[in-house]
Amino acid sequence: MQDILQLVQDPAAWVALVTLVVMEVVLGIDNLIFISILTNKLPPENREKARKIGIGLALVMRLGLLGTVAWIVQLTEPVFEAFGHGFSWKDLILIAGGLFLVWKATKEIHHTVDPEDHKEDMVGHAATTTFAAAIGQILLLDLVFSVDSIITAVGMTPHLPIMVIAVLAAVTVMLVAANPLANFIEKNPTIVMLALAFLLMIGTTLIAEGMGFHVPKGYVYAAMAFSALVELLNMLARNARQRKRQAGQTDRTLH
Structure with a gap:
């Protein structure tokens, strides 16, 4: 309790909190775009429920990872070397998530360009399997974005309370913005293609980061x-x- 009071009285802690909240909200945009596009494929009665579950899972995963900060820090340590680059578990997670995101975005772009091709859509055919598949895919991407988010937080401040508040603030913004963003994307077909292009770029950036090529987030x-x-x-x-x-x-x- 005394440590928290000291943080409240420390101006540097407030600056770190504001900076981290902004950073976490920006990083959450990627997650939210994916959730919006994916849940728009569901029957209308299941969409809001899937969004809430997806964002709730993102919150649980981020808070759970914050409870294992010491282990999270170890994810950045190289486990093997290839092509002159030492790959860590974080790199492998980013590469896997990036490949998954590129594959999904490319597949969905194909179905958007060729509406007659309905052999397989982004989350399947039947409503029940579609809902389960959507939650599974959201969970997978939540893991990738959560690891990236928490490692970013650890790099910006050593204070766990600040990280928790920033994560709660970012997820709250995601929860408030989820339905308006998804509805806006659904009502504007050209926005769908733009959002898919964003996901394609984000996936490529994740792969580049995992391969050791730093891409400034500000440019993206x-x-x-x-x-x-x-x-x-x-x-x-x-x-x-x-x-x-x-x-x-x-x-x-x-x-």
């Missing part, structure tokens, strides 16, 4: 923000053209 998220801004302008332009056509049709009807 700046590219995502710029692409989202361009798509927003396109949406505004399409809506303006649609309103103009509707106004023209109304005028012709009146005359």
Whole structure:
């Protein structure tokens, strides 16, 4: 309790907390995009439930990993060397998660481009197996993003209470934003393709990180923000053209 009081009175701890909360929220965007796209494949009555379960699992996994910080730190130690790079368990987890994300995004892009091909969709056919498969895939990606998130937190502050508060804040933001983001993606087909492209880029970045090539996160998220801004302008332009056509049709009807 005394340690917590000392942290509350320490301005540096508050700066670390704010910085880490922002970082955790940004890192949670990747997780949330994947959950949104995946759950939109489910029947409407199961979507919100799957999102809550997926985000709840992300919270449990992050808090569980925080309880094993000493073990998490060891994940960054090399276990073998290949191609002149020492691979750690963290690297292997990032590579596996990146490959999975690239595969899923590529498969979903293919089905989006070719709507007639329904041999296999992102999460299966039957509603029950679809729900189970969706939760399983969310759990797998939760693990990858959670390991990356917690290792980032450990690198930014040695104080466990700060890490816990940052994780709780980030997951709360994910929970609040999950339904609006998923609904927005579903209502705008072009956003779906953009979000899939984001997942493809995130997967490639995870693989690069696992192979020892550091990719500054700022560049990745700046590219995502710029692409989202361009798509927003396109949406505004399409809506303006649609309103103009509707106004023209109304005028012709009146005359």
